[in-house]
Amino acid sequence: MKAREARSEFQKGRVSIEQLLELAERQERMIQQLTAEVKRLRERLVQYEPEVARERSAGQAGESGGSSATSSTHYGLEAEEQRRRRKRKKKSPGRRPTQLKFADAQRIQEVYPPRVLRSACRLVRERAVWRLEAGRAVLVGYRVFAGPDGREVRIAGVTRRCEYGLEILVVLAFLVYVIGVSLDKACAVLSFFCQLPLAKSQADALLRQLARHWETEFDTLCALVARAAVVYMDETGWKIGREGCSLWTFAAAWQRVFLFGCRKDAATLDAMLPPEVFDGVAVSDDAAVYRHRFARAQKCWAHLLRKAIKLALLYPRKKSYQRFLDRLLALYYDAKRAAADRRLGEQGRQQRVADLEGRLCELCNPYWHETTSEMKPHEHDFANLVNELLERVMDEELFTFVLLPHVDPTNNLAERLQRSPAQDRKAGRTSKTATGAHRRSVIVSVLESLRVNLESFTLANVLTEVTEWMTTGASLFAKQWCELTQNTPTAVLDTG
16 A cells, blocks of 8 residues: 555544554565665676775765765666667768769769660660779769660669679689688778778678579579589588588589588488489588488598598507508409590499498408407497498499499598688688578579589689579579479579
8 A cells, every 4th residue: 555545544544553653564575675786786887886885985984974975876777777788880871972982083984775765765774783894993983875665775884783793703703702801801902902992791791692692503503413414522610600510512513502500410411412303423522411311422531541541550560450541441442443544344343342231241241340449449449441432332332433424532622622712711701690591592503513514713714604604584594404304494594
């Protein structure tokens, strides 16, 4: 009951003296609790506000001298709130009007639709675009005209709603995702060598726009890899913020696909290589996610030989390890010679594979035994290696490269593609968000696939290729898909 209600009830004779005393005692207890809480808060404020301590001591001195001075609790709390209050962000000056940008243009260029009289065209848009010409940044003012039908012609080498030419986007993507420099350093490089004023936020927006521009090409690459005759794959660690995840690389003859920030599980593998679609040869290491998943597989011999070499080098006194390594290497070299022998037909290759599998079983059988807890660490590793070789022989996944000469016995191709991202991971230059990881996947996949398809991987050749995509509406990968499916192009470049 509140004090006002108690007064009203007492005047009406509805409240007794005992009830009033009980109310007074309850309020006194509440006052004591609040006083103790204020004291505790003031003691905590002392470490942040020295003025509170001086004010408190001054108040105590005043009380002892008969003064009625009181401490100012409001000042300490307000100061604490002000200390914790976040600083206001600076207001952005906003975008510069197109008229001002156009006035700063170093050159004016008019863009007319083809095969239309200029007298019949009308001006529909003015755009100021930064271009790279002879290695230097130039601000070009484009005056875009439309024909009688009202259709606006595209500016060659410039994506829609972008104030930078495609060559700047490609150079920026190459510096950040292929060379591996930070956004700040990439902006510094473009400023120093090309005199291009580019802020970090602008560079980030340009990479995001390039990824959207190439999104369809990335999807086409994934579809082509799923239908490839041979796919080399490998995975390594990656991070999105503080969350641990993986980078998965898939390499076919003419395509490269990178999946940054994915999970190393069967769901990711099935999404990339659907069992009902992929019927080629999968070349990989012996990770559990790859086992018994493909109709035809080739396990990487490099991984197996490294384990044997490690045991032989670390334990030179174990002569059995060295003898095992020597015979395993001899068997591998014989298999490579058989794979390169063009005189062998299908039956001859099958016979060679049967002989090689017999030799490998003969080599491993004397060393085969179950692993036990009493084994030493190196004995445990050697037993696991022998068991792994025998299991892969039974699965017929060690000598597929002898039956199919176009298949390599290792997945070194996929491993080499991961060297640069692995360096980025060690330096802490991984993805901060899932969106950033996908953006990196799109851009790196397209650039690395272009590296394979172009005769010379240079800026001029890359720009010639990607500019043609914008002109024709169909990319190189869409044409490869068309040849594969013997249909009209269904995957074309998104010109938005």
